[in-house]
Amino acid sequence: MPKQSPAGPEPGADPAPERGSGRVQSVERTFELLEAMSDLGGTAGLSQLAARLALPLPTIHRLVRTLVDLGYVRQQPSREYALGPRLMRLGEHASQLLGTWAMPYLRELVDEIGESANLAMLDGDHVVYTAQVPGVHAMRMFTEVGRRAQVHCTAVGKAMLALMPPEQADMIVAGSVMHPQTGHTIITPDGFRAELDRVREAGYAVDNEEQEIGVRCVAVAVPGRAPRAAVSISGPSPRMSDALIQQAVPLLRRAAEGVAGELEPLRPGTAQAG
Known part of the structure; x- marks a missing residue:
């Protein structure tokens, strides 16, 4: 009696996983x-x-x-x-670990620039500072890890939103109350959209005393499919000159790419571009 061949998959059923890949x-x-x-x-x-x-x-x-x-x-x-809410606990621990992984890149920034280096992540319409290496000067910026700030008045917030699709950034800004932190703070949606256009064109964001008088900051978003982190340096305005900011930008980009490698390491079976 001839053997019957096994029935094929039902229409619309998922294809079987590849064998030997080690992935479920x-x-x-x-x-x-x-x-x-x-x-x-x-x-x-x-x-x-x-x-x-x-x-x-x-x-x-x-x-x-x-x-x-x-x-x-x-x-x-x-x-x-x-x-759902159970993801919050995972996210909190992941943020702490990312701060640890980012420390070598932040230390390198401080070694080369001298000003305080920071890592921040996006949380709704706020940013949360998850790591900092203080600068080498006696008078330096200190940001407590875990501190929250609004996106519209921070270089890290602007850098992350500028990498998003404009409609997604608009949705975040629409849910935010744009409080004026200083007389330099951008407080209108139209003004903020124009600022994000400038950030997209330049490839970096600057906080020109928008969060605190006497303090400037420059930031670059960590690249990725969904930007959720940024690295920055901050310091007193007299030291954070335009020339220093231009010197810092390529170093920030290098640090951001390093942190991106910690966030999205090369997946098995993929080739790295040369």
Whole structure:
């Protein structure tokens, strides 16, 4: 009696994972889904996620329902899905670790420039400072790790928003109250959009006494698919001259690329461009 060949996959079923790759497809897809939700502003519908990830809707639904049951995603009254509260604990520890990984790059900035070097991350419409190496001068800037500040009056905030799609940056600014920290603070959405255009053109952002009188800061965003960190140097305005800022920018870019390597290391099976 002839043997029957095994039945093929059902129409619309997920393809089988590749053997020998050492990677678990369902785990990989779960994290791709969470990253897609983050890229979409933290909230998305099933059809949006299916289109973005090029996966069947039933697959997306199963992944999302599992994440909802675990508390990593929650369903909104609009029936869309949002990143859930259990991710906060993971994010807090990851931020602390990133601050540790960034320290060698910040120390190198201080060695070459002399002013205080900082790492900040985006949290809603605020930035959170996650690491700092103080400058070498007796009079220097000190920012407490964990301190929060609004995006519109900080070089790190402007640098990160400038790398985002304009509509995503507009959404963040729309949810922010643009308090005037000093007489130099930009406090109108139109003025801030024009400032982001200048940052995009220049490739770096400057805080010209917008957060604190007598202090200037220059920042470069950490490159990546979704900019969520930036490195900066800050110091007293008389020392933070335009010439020093121009000297610092290429060094900040080098540091930002180093931190990016810590955030998104080369994945297995991918080749690094020469």
